[in-house]
Amino acid sequence: MSKLVTVYIDNQPYQVEEGQNLLQIALANQIDIPHLCYHPDLHADHNCRLCLVKHDGEVETSCEIQAREGLRIETKDAEIQALRTENLKLILASHRTNCPKCRAQLPCKVAGLMKKYGVTSEEYRRKMLDLAVHKMANAAEFDPNLCVRCGLCISACAEIGINFLRLEGKSSDTHLAHSQNPKVDCIYCGQCTVSCPVGAIREQSHLEAVEEVLADSDKIVIVQMAPSVRASIGEEFGLEPGLNLEKKMFTALRILGFAKIFDVNMGADITTMVEAEELVERLRQKFTGKKPSLPMFTSCCPGWVKFLEFYYPELIPHLTTARSPHIHSGGAYKTWWAKKAGVDPSKIVVVSLMPCTSKKYEASMDKLTFEFAGHKLKPVDLVLTTREIAALLKKHQLDLPNLPDSEADLEGEYSGAAAIYGASGGVMESALRTSAYLLTGQDLPKIDLQEVRGMKGIKKATIKMGEQEIKVAVVATPRNARNILEKIKRGVEEYDYIEFMACPGGCIGGGGQPLQGTVETIKKRIAGLYTIDAQKKVRRAHENSIVQEFLAFVKSEPALSKKILHTSYSAKNKGA
């Protein structure tokens, strides 16, 4: 613990740690100082020059001032306000014209800043560079002409261990660009989009497409929400992270006109069943002296899968063949549910609400389509990020926190094991709860596996299942994944099962989550997920009766199993 000192902000004393920067201190104490390039978890580049304050009569950026005893700053001085305003006019020149959100009158993060400082963004015209919007597959995209060159996306990408983005050029030609190195590629995780203060790097929007299908009376539009979305969407409405708003979301989705409200959590229980069966099969082979591909790797994170397919294609056999939760449930709706409900599956449109951008990439994969009832079907048609669904609710003036509660439709039923899928270690914990049962016929003595929970980038544990010890690891971000994969390749460490996620903290810290989330925000969201699990009566996937009903259906149509439960992988080239 560092020394405590007293600093004075606008003559108010604050006890703080010596050396902390004054912007951080001001923000922690709800003192409003505008800023675009500062993020508590990322490299500080001090380039936006908005957080100006007065320090000993001199104008300085508060992010560059370090706390020491007796230090004083003024944040509300008239000169400071004028300088911030002028700088904002320069930075945001032509913002409104270039910002698709502003154009569509959707909430944009800088709109508040513009309002507060009386800046229209039309005071100056921006230098437009002859650069197109760059698409990262069909997950995310960036517009160099909207970018304010704060570099946060570059830091975020470097932090997770990819380094796909960079700034190129000089002076007013400085622009966001991507790596031309053939050995470096984007994995579509969207961490860059979370950190962007101006929406220049963002998800590829499916909002318009969703509104179109909702307006089409010939379509049966099913919506399903990922585990993480319910614990973070409140942030978009000013609520604390981690608050479970699923029941209000179900109401909101009905008002928006979705025909059926199902839940990706049900899909997560399917995934657990499929994956646990495969793990148990591989373990049994190992126990009988055969050489299956172990450790088995999870595959529910498309960012992680792309990472492995691009950077470590030689390890592809380690991936479980199980599809991911929303793809599992999407396939279930268009086969099992369609038959049960007596509807034409080709009329069903499945919309997933995900904390993720790479799920857009995944949903569009041709390899996931399947034939059923004479139709070629996609398990999931459209994907909205948490931010997009929040924007849609706001557009329809739905005040989420004040809506009445309601329940999902019957086929959306899920276990507590599904709820924790959103947190790093959650997939592992769910799979272990069920694998133990499948392997030994008995549940684990302790249902809560604390050793695989939490924000640590690499977690290791040995779990006893009957007579056998199963060595597992839980890994978040490619940076940490490289660390473990290199050890596995060299035979330094051995595991039976490893969960990998692209984003810090797992899906809950995903690239489609509310903007500017921090490690602290993610921790609160995670706590929310474990609370849901703890409060569920059914906490194991194999006890979910709906999933049992669905799996019995698949068994009755044997050709379906391969089509809707399993998938395959292939080495990827850059941009694929």
Added chain:
Amino acid sequence: MYLRDDLLAAIEQAGLVGRGGAAFPVARKWRRIKDLQKPKKYVICNASEGEPDVSKDFFLLEHYPAEVFKGLILAMDFLQTKEGYFYINRNYYQVLQAKIDPLLKSCQERGYLINLFIEEPSYIGGETGALLNAIEGKKVQPRYKNPSPSVLGIFGTPVLLHNVETLYDVACVAIGKFDQTRLATISGEGLAKPDVYRVRNDQGVIDILRQTGNYPSFDFFVQVGGGAAGEVLTSKQAETATLSGSGSIKVFPKTTSPYTFLQKLFAFYDRESCGKCSPCRDGAWQLVQLLAGQSEQSELPWAKFSPIIKIMDKGSFCNLGKSIALPVRSYALNILGIKV
């Protein structure tokens, strides 16, 4: 031959200051790095010289390269290091290669490893942090003020960085020939003998023009201390002014239009901004745009320049953006009588 501490004392006695423009006392810089207990230290000679109308470093490397390298070696001996960099802009190196290469070779033969680093010519490339970043292979942009380059310069190692003229001065002190002079680059259309001259540190600007035979035959004003960032003075104010910054004197006919004067200045700041911070990058570009709509005869939109100059001055990350305020404000006030 001087012992280490004798040379330091002599430098202090002579009052040597850095000639890159900031005039930081050399002895203080040396002492700070000497006291650091680090296994490795570098000395770097900065021959970037990117400001317009300044060519004193080129002059020294052309006429006195051996003295510059002598200063470099003295600084390396003082820090007891055998490693250094000679950081030079490409345009200079292309002309001076025949003078520099043999000196690098002879240093190497004497056991001093001086790496040649050829930079793409730019103004910011000569800025301390940007220069160190360039050597480390990073984007050529200024650095955050902490830690100081004396502590963490390049590759985790302290760096003693000196301008060409400063190292030349060190050599002069060592051989007892330092005489409180400096170099002045004199330029301007219609001058008799624009060139680089040795002048007394305390010599007045007008006196320098007269003594070098460059006193104009026309009404004029001057920009002193850098062809971009220098202060603009009337010929009367220049009587009492001495050299500052990088030691340049640029003469302008009094008939120079504000449009012509500012066009060159704004274009420099727009072109040379590294692009890191918004006031400098966006501000300079907007200034160029504001001027683009004007002509020789127009009444310039000073009220629109003013807020941009102000944010560049108060908000820029490094001294490049900040430095636009002095030439613009002094020009407006001293020559046009306008307060910006």
